[in-house]
Amino acid sequence: MTVTVRNVAKTAGVSSATVSRYYSGSNIVSTETARKIEKAANELGYNPKNRKRRDNGVIAVLIPDLKLGFYAEVLKELIEQIPKYNYRMVIIPTVEGSENYKIFFKEMSIIGVIYLDESIDRNIINYIASKNIKTVLCAGASIEFRSDMIHINDMAAAYEGTKYLIGLGHEKIIFLSDYLRNIDSSFQRVTGCKRALEEIGAHLDEKEMLMCGPLSFESGYRLTKLLLDKHTEFTAVFAFSDEMAVGAISALHDVGIAVPNDVSVLGFDDIAIAGRVIPRLTTIHQPIKGMVSKTLNAFQSDTNHSNLEITLPYHIIQRGTCAVNRRINIYDKKKN
Structure with a gap:
């Protein structure tokens, strides 16, 4: 028929x-x-011969920094998935103090916005809110946004990561974080780390054990080098991005400290670089593909402001940068 x-x-x-x-x-x-x-x-099984491509409009992706690998992988996944939804995509860099982003909204029929960062300038957020269009915060959560949010449970993930290191015998753990802003993902991660330490009667000394900076390779290297120069004692590093973790590994390598024999390093995100460095990086996996899929699905709703929040699963990927603490004084090794 x-x-x-x-x-x-x-x-x-x-x-x-x-x-x-x-x-x-x-x-x-x-x-x-x-x-x-x-x-x-x-x-x-209907397949119309004269079907035309349905154009559902333009989705704007607001991003602060194209250098970070996590953002790059989210964008790569967006580029791969967005044609299935018949959207077009425009990438708008957000530069502090600049209003160039307004040109895109004036000249293009933007029907939705994806935020890839929690620290977007409040003026930008207010401007986009005035447009009464759908917004989704992908891979983050913040009280600053009145939009849909797709993310993992950052507090639980950081708690589990810290418990993993504690289970390997590490108590002197250094945490490399992004700058803490309100109740954002970095704040949630630090809170999770604190809880894990408190369960064994320890505490996170934020002056000695918590180092903050951009989630980049350069930042991870610089912050770890500062700790080494100060002779801070630690047996593990928990970095809140894979790039930061690789920077830490490089800094340790440059002074003759081996990973994981002398110091264990745990990353966060599970981007491509995690499986390419030597040793392979043990890290917390964020489901980037699933996050992007859920983000794009959110635009399928006819409601502009549903304030939907979806929390996706995470898990630890065990590779080669974490090991049982041998309790070796890394500075004695350094002197030798």
Whole structure:
């Protein structure tokens, strides 16, 4: 039997005219209706010959720094997935004090915004809010945003990471973090680390054990070097990004301290570099593909301000940079 527009319309519970508008590329058809039509067409095996590509509009991705590997991998995943949703994408760098971002909103029909950073300038957030368009914070959570949020449980992940190092016999742990802002993901991670230490009767001395800076290789190297120059005693480093962790490993290597024999290093994110460095980086896996998928799915809702919050699972990827603490004084090794 030949499947017709009428068959699809009946199965989808819409009119034949609505199905025709959808396949002609009309923007009159809502996202919810489009989903019903696609589902019905798939079930019936309907494949229109004259189907036009439906353009659902432009999604703006606001990003502060293209250098960080985590952002780069999220963008790569967005580029791969976004055609499935028939959106176009524009990347807007957010430079503090600049209002160049307004040009994009004036000249393009932007129907949604993805934030990739929790520290977006409040003026930018307010400007976009005034446009009454859908916004999603991908891979983060913050009280500053009134938008959908897709992220992992950062507090629980950092708690589990710290417990993992404690289980290997490490108590003198250095934490390399982004700058703490309100109740953002870095704040949540530090809170999780504190709780894990408190359970064994220890505490996180923020002056000695917590070092803050950009989540970059350079920052990880510099902060670790500062600790080594101060002769701070530690047997493990927990860095809140893989790039920071690799920077720490490089700083340790340059003074003859071996990872993981002398010092264990745990990263966060599980981006591509984690599986490429030597030794391979043990890290906390963030499901980037799933985050991007959930983020794009959020724009399928016809509601602009649903304030949806989705928490995705994480897990520790054990590779080669963490080992049982041998309780060797790294400075005695350094002198030798």
